[in-house]
Amino acid sequence: MFQIEQTGYQLGAFINDLNLTEKISDEDFKSLYKALSEYEVLFFRDQKISFDNHRRFASAFGSMQTHPAYPTVEGFPEITILENDKENPSKIEEWHTDMTFKKNPPLGSILIGKIIPETGGDTMFSSLSKAYDDLSHEWKERLEEMNAIHSFEFGFKESLEEEGGRERLADALKENPPVSHPIIKRHPVTGRKVIYVNRLFTSHIEGDDAGGSILNFLFDHIHQEKYQYRFSWENNSIAFWDNRSVLHKPVNDYWPQLRRMERITIES
Numbered sequence: 001m002f003q004i005e006q007t008g009y010q011l012g013a014f015i016n017d018l019n020l021t022e023k024i025s026d027e028d029f030k031s032l033y034k035a036l037s038e039y040e041v042l043f044f045r046d047q048k049i050s051f052d053n054h055r056r057f058a059s060a061f062g063s064m065q066t067h068p069a070y071p072t073v074e075g076f077p078e079i080t081i082l083e084n085d086k087e088n089p090s091k092i093e094e095w096h097t098d099m100t101f102k103k104n105p106p107l108g109s110i111l112i113g114k115i116i117p118e119t120g121g122d123t124m125f126s127s128l129s130k131a132y133d134d135l136s137h138e139w140k141e142r143l144e145e146m147n148a149i150h151s152f153e154f155g156f157k158e159s160l161e162e163e164g165g166r167e168r169l170a171d172a173l174k175e176n177p178p179v180s181h182p183i184i185k186r187h188p189v190t191g192r193k194v195i196y197v198n199r200l201f202t203s204h205i206e207g208d209d210a211g212g213s214i215l216n217f218l219f220d221h222i223h224q225e226k227y228q229y230r231f232s233w234e235n236n237s238i239a240f241w242d243n244r245s246v247l248h249k250p251v252n253d254y255w256p257q258l259r260r261m262e263r264i265t266i267e268s
């Protein structure tokens with residue numbers, strides 16, 4: 001049985017003494033799933049896993065998605081490559097949960113750092129359940145019946161504006177019209193409530209004023225440092241986040257160094 005070492009912050013735990021090049025036992029799977037729901041993001045160090053290992057580990061948690069906008073590893077369409085360097089700086093700057101432009105956004109993602117720059121390139125995680133807990137009673141009641149619109153087009157506006165961007169992403173645009181999600185969602189395992197908006201994909205709240213006062217209030221609230229944990233990568237580190245309860249954000253401070261990550265996203 002592996003060891004769980006909490007970060008000491010509002011979310012996150014390190015999983016020690018578990019070798020992901022080997023198939024995990026049913027018992028370990030159950031404990032990991034519980035830990036993921038409880039601590040919201042799990043971290044692993046020194047996991048020299050193959051593409052096959054990555055896929056096998058992810059597939060224990062559900063079926064795997066392919067991403068409409070990113071390149072993938074040859075022969076492994078479920079492994080997305082996130083590679084940034086001098087020519088290709090990261091375009092994602094905002095706090096977000098992944099793919100909330102879908103009706104059923106993913107359960108989570110398993111991201112491994114393959115080439116980590118010498119300095120910088122951390123990832124920030126933030127707890128949406130702890131942010132919910134801190135809302136006033138009045139806000140909790142008011143938000144309970146409200147919905148927000150999440151949109152692929154809104155989230156990928158910079159890519160769409162690039163030369164040929166609209167043509168390249170035409171299918172993804174067509175397949176992903178804007179969707180509405182309740183602002184307050186309940187986590188299916190822990191039963192905790194979370195604030196379900198994010199700056200990358202949430203274009204507006206239904207019934208908000210023209211300036212987006214409610215949405216801006218929520219962004220200010222959920223982006224407070226007290227809900228966050230900042231993870232420093234090493235080669236072969238893994239972060240496995242519960243996309244139902246955390247926000248994440250890359251820290252793009254390593255340019256022009258190369259950073260290569262590989263990610264599998266698991267369906268809910």
Ligand SMILES: [Fe+2]
Pocket residue numbers: 096097098248
């Ligand atoms: Fe992401």
